Amino acid sequence: MQTTNRDRVTLLLLLVLSQSNIAFAESSLIRNLQYHGFLTQGFTYTTDNNFFGESSDNGSFEFTEIGFNLSGRILDNTYASAQVISRTAGEFDDGDLKLDYGMIDFNLVNSEHWIGGLRLGRIKNPYGFYNDSRDAAVSRNGIFLPQSIYFDKVRDLIHHSDGFMLYADVNLDNADLYFQSAYGRSDMGVNVENVFLADDFPGEMEDDDPISATRLIYEYEGGLFRLGYTKVYLNMAYDPAAAFPFDLGPGGVDLDLDIFSVEFNQEKWSITAEYMQQDIAWYNFSIPSLDNNDHTAEGYYLQTTYRPSDTTEFFIRYDVSHLNIDDKDGVRSASRPPPPQPPPAFAQYAYDWTLGMRWDVTKNLMLRAEYHNVEGTSWLSAQELPFSSMVRDWEMFNLLVSYHF
Amino acid sequence: MPAFAHSAEKVIFNPSVSQNVSEKQLRSIFSMRRRNWENGMPIRVFVLPDSHPVHKAFCKMTLGIFPHRLRKTWDRLVFTGTGQAPEEIASEQAMLEKIRQTPGAIGYISADKIDGSVRTLPQDKDKDNADNQ
Numbered sequence: 001m002q003t004t005n006r007d008r009v010t011l012l013l014l015l016v017l018s019q020s021n022i023a024f025a026e027s028s029l030i031r032n033l034q035y036h037g038f039l040t041q042g043f044t045y046t047t048d049n050n051f052f053g054e055s056s057d058n059g060s061f062e063f064t065e066i067g068f069n070l071s072g073r074i075l076d077n078t079y080a081s082a083q084v085i086s087r088t089a090g091e092f093d094d095g096d097l098k099l100d101y102g103m104i105d106f107n108l109v110n111s112e113h114w115i116g117g118l119r120l121g122r123i124k125n126p127y128g129f130y131n132d133s134r135d136a137a138v139s140r141n142g143i144f145l146p147q148s149i150y151f152d153k154v155r156d157l158i159h160h161s162d163g164f165m166l167y168a169d170v171n172l173d174n175a176d177l178y179f180q181s182a183y184g185r186s187d188m189g190v191n192v193e194n195v196f197l198a199d200d201f202p203g204e205m206e207d208d209d210p211i212s213a214t215r216l217i218y219e220y221e222g223g224l225f226r227l228g229y230t231k232v233y234l235n236m237a238y239d240p241a242a243a244f245p246f247d248l249g250p251g252g253v254d255l256d257l258d259i260f261s262v263e264f265n266q267e268k269w270s271i272t273a274e275y276m277q278q279d280i281a282w283y284n285f286s287i288p289s290l291d292n293n294d295h296t297a298e299g300y301y302l303q304t305t306y307r308p309s310d311t312t313e314f315f316i317r318y319d320v321s322h323l324n325i326d327d328k329d330g331v332r333s334a335s336r337p338p339p340p341q342p343p344p345a346f347a348q349y350a351y352d353w354t355l356g357m358r359w360d361v362t363k364n365l366m367l368r369a370e371y372h373n374v375e376g377t378s379w380l381s382a383q384e385l386p387f388s389s390m391v392r393d394w395e396m397f398n399l400l401v402s403y404h405f
Numbered sequence: 406m407p408a409f410a411h412s413a414e415k416v417i418f419n420p421s422v423s424q425n426v427s428e429k430q431l432r433s434i435f436s437m438r439r440r441n442w443e444n445g446m447p448i449r450v451f452v453l454p455d456s457h458p459v460h461k462a463f464c465k466m467t468l469g470i471f472p473h474r475l476r477k478t479w480d481r482l483v484f485t486g487t488g489q490a491p492e493e494i495a496s497e498q499a500m501l502e503k504i505r506q507t508p509g510a511i512g513y514i515s516a517d518k519i520d521g522s523v524r525t526l527p528q529d530k531d532k533d534n535a536d537n538q
Contacts (some may be wrong), residue, residue, distance in 0.1 A: 023430060033445065036492065063457045071489050081486035101486040110441045112430065124485050128435050136484035139477070165413075169438045171429040176436075183524065221471030223478075267471050310456060363455070 007097035008086050011066045015039060018068065018405075030072035030080065037068040038404040040137040044274035045398075048391035049377060050384040052152075053090040055396070064088040065135060067100060077117075079105040085135055091383040092152060100124070100135060101160060102306045109168075116168040123165045124181040126215035127158050127230050128274050130258045134159075137402035141272065141303060141315070142356050143370050144196075144398070147379035148299025148321035149259065149276040156187045158232060158257075178217040186211035186234060209236050217261075228261030228274075238285070241307050268307050275300040277325075297326040313358040314367035321350040343382070346392040364405050372396040414463040417501070417523040419510040421446065432468050434511060436478050437488045442509060450491040451503050451512035459497060463513045474514060 018035045043065030046055040053060025069083035082102035088095040103121030124132035128149055133139035144152065151157075163184020170177040186209050210233075217228040234255040256279040263272045278297045301319035308314070321327045330348030356370040377390045414524045424443050426434065426513065433439040453460040455472055464472045466479055482488030497514040504510045505522040519525060 032449070032489065034483075036490070038484075067484075069486065071483075071485070071486065073447060076447055077441055079440075083484070083486055103486055107440060107488070109438070110443075110445075112443070113429075115433070115439055119456055119487070132485040132487075133481045136480065139480045139484050169433065171433050175430060176429075176433065222468060223474040265471060267465075269474075310473075 005095075008064075008066060008338070009093055011068060011084065011086050011097065012039075014068050015066070017156050030074060033072040035070050035071065036405060038065065038136050038138065038402055040065040040400065040401040040402040040404075042143060042398060044396065046394055046396045048394040049380055051090065051380060051396060052092075053384075055090075060090065062088055062090045064087065064095065065137065065402075067135060069100075077107040077110065077118075079107070081294070087135065089152065092155065093380065103165075104153045112171075114168055114170040116166075119165040119167065120163075122160055122162050123182050123184065125158055125182050125211070125213040125232070126165075126189070127213055127232060128215075128276070129226075129228060129261050129263065129272070131158065133257060137368070138366055138404045142317065142354065143303070143368050143400045146274070146299070146301040146303070146317065146319040147352070148301060148319050148350065149274055151379055153379060153383075155382040158183075158211070158213065158234065159187060161186065161213065167276070175218060175220045178219065179215075181214040183210070183212045183213070185209065209234065211235075223263075223265050226261070226263040226265070228259070230257075230259035232257040232259075236405075250285055254281040254283070255279070256281075269347075270307075271303070271306040272305070273302045273338040295326060297321075297323045298325050311360040312403070315354075315356045315358075317352075317356070319350070319352040319354065321352075321376070323348045323378050341388075343387040344390065344392075347380075347387055347390065348376075348378055350374060350378040350380075364400045364403055366400075366404070368398070368400040368402075370396075370398040370400075372398070408436055413516055414467055414513050415516045415519060415525050416467065416511065417504050417519060417525055419449075419504055419507055420522075420524050421508040422511065422524065428469075432470065435468055435475065435491070436470075437482055437491060440488075446509045449507050449510045451494050451500055451510060452491045453497070453500060453513075454493060454495065459513070459515055462515050467513070481527075 013038050018037060032338050042076055043061055044052045044063060046061035048056055050056055065087050067083055067085040069081060071081035073079050083100040084097055085100040086095050086097050086364055088092040089157045099122055103119045103123055105117060105119045107117040109116040126132055130145050130150060134145055134150060161182045161184030162403040164375040165180060167184040168179045213232045215228060217226060219226050234296030236253045238251045240350050248385040255334050259274055259276045261274045263270060276299045280297065281294045299318055299321045303315055303317040305315040327333050328349060330345030334342050334345035352372055352374045354370060354372050361367060373395050375393050422442055434450060436449060437450060452478055455476055461472050464470050464475055477507055479490045483490050497518050500512050500514050501518060504512045
């Protein structure tokens, strides 16, 4: 905890220094040096259940995001960028300082019709419209991204790759095509084990498991119409602990994930929808209930955003999550014989109606407020509240303030 | 002739930039995705504030992008590490000065504020000549 506080203070100092314009002079090694950052604080109150802290008591302030990045040009066609973040998010994230991304970008093709190149390092994965910019509040489409697709409880799983990315931007006559394909190692953690193995067992999901994420976005007339397709493959290997009373076996989990994204933009209106399907396969575990559990999860949302002025935005969103499309009401899963005690049926799905607003008070200061009316708890985590204490129908109120530059 | 040649806002270049650009290249330059001129020189993009009427008109008429979309694109690039934000200039006078001084620079101002210190697109010149005849 002390390290975390020190991390936060370091990062805050960096933000303050950067604002005073003395810390970063233009150097000859890195030209066109730019720095940006954000400081975000959220408040969550839930009528029941817990999300981002013990939100059902008096509300929770355990949602803080501090980030700082630098970017610049090393050679005429070579760029470098890095961002560090401290993220506090209930039981999911403790505020430790992390390298969010850090990469070198070789711009290899720069022709009249297309631009292409290679990025090396830690790269935020292209996943749907939002994963790669998910940690800056100003780039999200709400206080939280739609949880059916952008699960905060397993955020680390698909967050970034340590490896490389190929990219190409093709300029067509009335449209642009954006292709990105990342391949590397994914970052696992306790959160992932909790979700995929239903508990934090001794032993761990290896943190060097391969992930590949490829996204193609077609943008017509500067974004009047946007179409996206994402494909992600991920393999997680479980390394069992020797001394555990029962051996889970050296198993693994394979994820195969597709996302279809579509967006219409007008000056005052935007309509966004995304659909995700995720095939999950378990293998080589010694517990049959784990090994025979292959299934397909899905998530989708539809959001309509209205901008009455340049500085205000209202939206309505309907977000649906099914952890198993062959057991949408969760009844089959809930009737599994213990042990372990199966989660209640309503933990297999979530239907979330959201009303939200955004107000850009100044160019750098953004306020958001949201109301959620939810049936089901599929994107809540047992780390924050045991399944036995969860309630099916619940509501959530959120406030968020974000300073960014 | 492309639509952007008719707008009241004109693209201006530092005289060091000798190439011409198509409408689709302009879109990719102001979206901060294209980062080098054809001769390899880095592109320096200057913009007016989001709320500036000339910026709004330039986005819609010349680029064919809503200002809110362009802002989202820049925010995404900046916070994914895959690009940089354009440099923001407070006024058209300051913009003209900055474009004149900065090698590789591109920006835009109202047509009536342009002087001989910066380069414009040849289509724009043709249009101006046609208007004068």
